[in-house]
Amino acid sequence: MKKKGxxxxxxxxSFLAVSPHLxxxxxxxxxxxxxxxxxxxxxxxxxxxxxxxxxxIEEINAKGGVQVGPNKHLLKAxxxxxxxxxxxxxxxxxxTAAEKLILERKPHAxxxxxxxxxxxxxxxxxxxxYKLPYICSIAMTPLMQKKVTEEYDKYKYxxxxxxxxxxxxxxxxxxxxxxxxxxxxxRAYIITQDVLWAKGTGAGLEKWFKENDWEVIAxxxxxxxxxxxxxxxxxxxxxxxxxxxxxFDMPQSGILLKQARAMQIPALIAGFISPIACENAWKxxxxxxxxxxxxxxxxxxxxxxxxxxxxxxxxxxxxxWGEKARxxxxxxxxxxxxxxxxxxxxxxxxxxxxxxxxxxKAIEQTDMDGVIGRIRFGKDHQVIFGFxxxxxxxxxxxxxxxxxxxxxxxxxGFAEGKIDLPPYMKK
Numbered sequence: 409m410k411k412k413g414x415x416x417x418x419x420x421x422s423f424l425a426v427s428p429h430l431x432x433x434x435x436x437x438x439x440x441x442x443x444x445x446x447x448x449x450x451x452x453x454x455x456x457x458x459x460x461x462x463x464x465i466e467e468i469n470a471k472g473g474v475q476v477g478p479n480k481h482l483l484k485a486x487x488x489x490x491x492x493x494x495x496x497x498x499x500x501x502x503x504t505a506a507e508k509l510i511l512e513r514k515p516h517a518x519x520x521x522x523x524x525x526x527x528x529x530x531x532x533x534x535x536x537x538y539k540l541p542y543i544c545s546i547a548m549t550p551l552m553q554k555k556v557t558e559e560y561d562k563y564k565y566x567x568x569x570x571x572x573x574x575x576x577x578x579x580x581x582x583x584x585x586x587x588x589x590x591x592x593x594x595r596a597y598i599i600t601q602d603v604l605w606a607k608g609t610g611a612g613l614e615k616w617f618k619e620n621d622w623e624v625i626a627x628x629x630x631x632x633x634x635x636x637x638x639x640x641x642x643x644x645x646x647x648x649x650x651x652x653x654x655x656f657d658m659p660q661s662g663i664l665l666k667q668a669r670a671m672q673i674p675a676l677i678a679g680f681i682s683p684i685a686c687e688n689a690w691k692x693x694x695x696x697x698x699x700x701x702x703x704x705x706x707x708x709x710x711x712x713x714x715x716x717x718x719x720x721x722x723x724x725x726x727x728x729w730g731e732k733a734r735x736x737x738x739x740x741x742x743x744x745x746x747x748x749x750x751x752x753x754x755x756x757x758x759x760x761x762x763x764x765x766x767x768x769k770a771i772e773q774t775d776m777d778g779v780i781g782r783i784r785f786g787k788d789h790q791v792i793f794g795f796x797x798x799x800x801x802x803x804x805x806x807x808x809x810x811x812x813x814x815x816x817x818x819x820x821g822f823a824e825g826k827i828d829l830p831p832y833m834k835k
Contacts, residue, residue, distance in 0.1 A: 435476055435762055440484040443752065444515030444540070446506035448493035448523035452682065452738040453546050453657070456709075457520045457745035458487050460721075463728050464749035474753045477760045483753070486513045492524045493657075495633045502527045503534055510538055516762045518542040519748040520741070525549035525573075525604040536562050539764045541771060543751060544568040545744035548576065548605040553788035564768050567789040569751065569780070570744040571705040571803055573605050575793040576680070577612030579703060580653070582795075583678055583805045583818050584613075585620070587651060590827060593676070594622045597649035599640050599664070601656045602629040609655050609680075625649045630656075637664040641673050649675050657682040657740075662693055669696045674833040677701070678805070685709065685739025688732075690812035697808045699830045701817065705803045708743025708779040710814055712804065712822055715797045721746060721779040744791075747778035795819045 435441070445461060448454040465483045468474065473482040488509040490502035502522070509515070518535065521544040522528035528547035532555060535542045542565055544552070550572050556563045571579075587593055596617055600610040610627060617624050625647045628640045641664075644652055652675045654664055662683045668675075678701035683689060685704055689697050704710045711722040721743065726734035755770035756762060776783050781797035794800030805818035807827055815825035 435479070435481055437479045439481060441474055441476070441481045441517075441756060441762065442513055442515040443483060443485040443749065444506075444509050444513055444518045445485055445487040445520050446490050446502075446509050446518065446522075447487065447520045447546065448491060449487060449489040450491060451493035451523055451657075452659075452686070452736070453741035454489075454493065454520070454523055456736070456738045457545055457741040459729055459733065460725070460742040460746035461485055461519055461749055463725065464746045466728075468749065468753055475757050476762065483749070485519070486515070490523070490527070492522065492527045495631075499527050499530050503530055506531060507534060510534075510540070515540065516756075516764075517752050517767065519752065520545045520745045522547040525551070525608075528552055529555070532563055532566055535565050540565055541752065541755070541764055541767045542566050543744075543748040543771075545570045545748055546741045548573045549608065550574050550790075553786075553790050556789045557787070564789075565764060567771055567785060567791075569748055569783065569785075569791040569801075570741060571793055571801075572790055573608040574612055575803070576609045576655075576703065576705065577616065578793070579803050579805065579818075580609070580613050580679065581616040581620075583701060583703075584617070584622070584651065584653075586818055586820065587676065587678065587827065588620075588622075591650075591676075591829070593650040595625060595648065595650045596622055596653055597625045597640070597644045597647075597651070597675070598627045598653045598655070599637065600627075600629050600654070601658055601661070602631050603657075606655045606657070610653070613653060632658050633660060634658075635660045635663050636667075638667055638671070641668055641671055644673055644675055645671070651675060652677045652679070654679040654681050656680065659683055662689070662697075665693065665700060666696050669698075672832045674830070676827075676829060676833065679703070680705075680739075682738060682740065684808075686736050687814065688735040690808060695810075695812070698810065699808060699828065701805055701807045701827065703739060703803060703805055705740040706743040706780040707797075707802055707804060708746065709737035709739050710804065710806060710816070712797075712802075712816065714822055715779070715781050715802065717777060717779045718743065743779040747780055747783060750776070750778065751783065795821065
């Protein structure tokens with residue numbers, strides 16, 4: 409009988425050990441709500457997203473925490489570096505880091521999450537195993553939505569509140585349409601990083617170009633870590649492309665601008681280069697970013713009056729982390745990461761429990777104004793992006809101009825200036 413009791417006890421313990429959401433069950437008075445943050449902390453997006461999360465948690469805790477049923481609970485977050493932004497890091501290593509965090513910290517939910525789309529798709533099975541509400545704020549593959557839609561019961565715990573690759577294509581195609589209207593250009597050269605989200609974005613844009621009477625001169629890809637883009641730039645000049653469309657998130661991608669400027673390539677550069685989105689990029693690249701039209705995927709790192717919370721976030725980030733950190737804010741991730749904590753806090757309060765299935769239903773019903781605009785999830789668990797912040801989340805296109813300012817040029821409703829062509833490019 410004693411052995412039977414020990415066996416039952418062992419089985420119960422084992423079950424709870426692999427099911428942290430059940431081992432925590434309902435919160436007891438005084439228990440914190442734990443948020444896990446497994447992400448690429450060495451990337452600028454991961455670093456800034458983690459800092460934004462800490463800021464949101466401090467704000468909520470300063471007001472007493474989150475009301476779950478009859479009690480208030482403070483939020484507590486733990487991060488782990490998945491290193492998935494580093495060249496050559498296997499997907500398995502990132503998954504191991506995430507599972508380590510889950511088993512050791514027993515979070516009630518996950519925020520920020522994966523940097524690389526390939527890792528996100530594999531992580532979805534891990535999240536399904538542990539039944540943890542998960543809001544992704546960096547990885548962009550639309551295959552996430554496909555999996556949620558096709559196997560809802562299995563993957564219903566996964567949400568994304570940042571831009572995805574199709575929405576980036578939507579914004580970039582909007583910029584290209586605007587460029588054509590302004591200058592009559594119709595010859596594009598696409599250059600992307602050889603990773604899933606970048607190639608997917610490039611493919612979507614290539615399709616749009618062909619459907620809208622543009623000529624796509626070429627579509628080149630470069631491995632993560634590449635630092636010489638001159639082969640493509642030589643072809644841009646030789647084949648008289650008018651617009652270069654770069655799509656990169658790696659630190660070395662800023663070299664493309666330096667090379668294009670040194671070679672005086674007569675083409676407008678418009679796309680996304682992650683290290684060029686920060687406010688301090690003008691100083692870092694010694695003004696060689698001038699003229700590029702870059703995307704801020706989600707407002708916040710660049711404040712716009714049409715989204716008041718983006719202005720407040722930008723100011724408060726500087727107060728909390730210092731002006732240097734504010735000027736280093738990446739153009740993708742910080743706003744959604746900050747908003748994710750408020751989304752989760754609201755969901756816990758409305759669900760009146762930390763039960764994952766109840767929290768998922770509450771997240772699905774989210775309708776709030778955030779740093780990135782109006783936040784609502786589609787049936788595929790992707791936040792809806794568009795051009796009106798009163799109805800959707802928004803991103804913007806800006807151009808670098810002297811003496812080092814990011815001037816919003818798209819959407820037209822937010823525009824603060826006109827697009828300037830490079831001095832060595834004839835209209």
